[in-house]
Amino acid sequence: TCEIINDLLAPELLGRDPEDVEAIWDDLYGLMRVRGCGSGFHTDAIAALDIALWDLRARAADQPLWSLLGERRHERIAGYVSGLPAATLEEKVAMARTFQQQGHTAFKVHAVVSHDGIAEEMAALRQALGADAQLMVDLHWKFDLEGALQLAHQLQPVGLTFIEAPLKPEDVPGLVALGQQSPIPVAAGEEWPTDYVARPRVEGGSLAYVQPEMGHTGITQFLRIARLAAAHGVQVAPHATIGGGIFMAASLHASAVVEGLWR
Numbered sequence: 001t002c003e004i005i006n007d008l009l010a011p012e013l014l015g016r017d018p019e020d021v022e023a024i025w026d027d028l029y030g031l032m033r034v035r036g037c038g039s040g041f042h043t044d045a046i047a048a049l050d051i052a053l054w055d056l057r058a059r060a061a062d063q064p065l066w067s068l069l070g071e072r073r074h075e076r077i078a079g080y081v082s083g084l085p086a087a088t089l090e091e092k093v094a095m096a097r098t099f100q101q102q103g104h105t106a107f108k109v110h111a112v113v114s115h116d117g118i119a120e121e122m123a124a125l126r127q128a129l130g131a132d133a134q135l136m137v138d139l140h141w142k143f144d145l146e147g148a149l150q151l152a153h154q155l156q157p158v159g160l161t162f163i164e165a166p167l168k169p170e171d172v173p174g175l176v177a178l179g180q181q182s183p184i185p186v187a188a189g190e191e192w193p194t195d196y197v198a199r200p201r202v203e204g205g206s207l208a209y210v211q212p213e214m215g216h217t218g219i220t221q222f223l224r225i226a227r228l229a230a231a232h233g234v235q236v237a238p239h240a241t242i243g244g245g246i247f248m249a250a251s252l253h254a255s256a257v258v259e260g261l262w263r
Helices: 002-013 018-031 040-060 089-101 118-129 145-158 172-181 195-202 214-231 244-262
Strands: 106-110 134-138 162-164 186-188
Touching (some): 089 106, 106 118, 118 145, 145 162, 145 172, 172 195, 195 214
Parallel strands (some): 106 134, 134 162, 162 186
């Protein structure tokens, strides 16, 4: 990611006005369109520079970054416990109860480590945490449409807030169809780098939540995806990946590069 910034992208910033951050994103993205680089390391590198440019704008204006993004509508944003990393179901339930005693009210389970069965684990957590707890499950792209729909019906009695990432990212028709047929709301989007990728999925009209990951989107594309979601009545639940360290490191590196260009 940093090499793409150094060799390809940063030289293109010379002479540009950081106030033109959204136009700069479009130009940097367009550099490698001929190579088919619409995601992956290329867009991660653009995201890093984009975050750095927004940061530079905010510091130049002596304002917090949020003030440049539009109207502030919330003083607090709800969060949830993500993952219950315990070896057995009994230990997961005990861990969830401990979090609940600490004041947490929402919990998301990672299906890739649901060794006792996804439906069984979610039912046990519902019984242990009570009707008021919010429960979600991240399916990590494990299923095809038929399998995801079958699981959604098995999970329906548990009363989940959403099922996340049920199908492989490439299966756009399947994701839209699942959203239309699932008895549980569907969430997706942590891997989407741009609104180009988000648009056919959101415009399918069946998603309940989109989860843009700023490490992939940067701020410009995060905003564009959020606007797209708002236009279609879809809620935004920002994602924070376990791979965030590399994006933060790239962003810090990009901030140094960008500052140097405008000194």
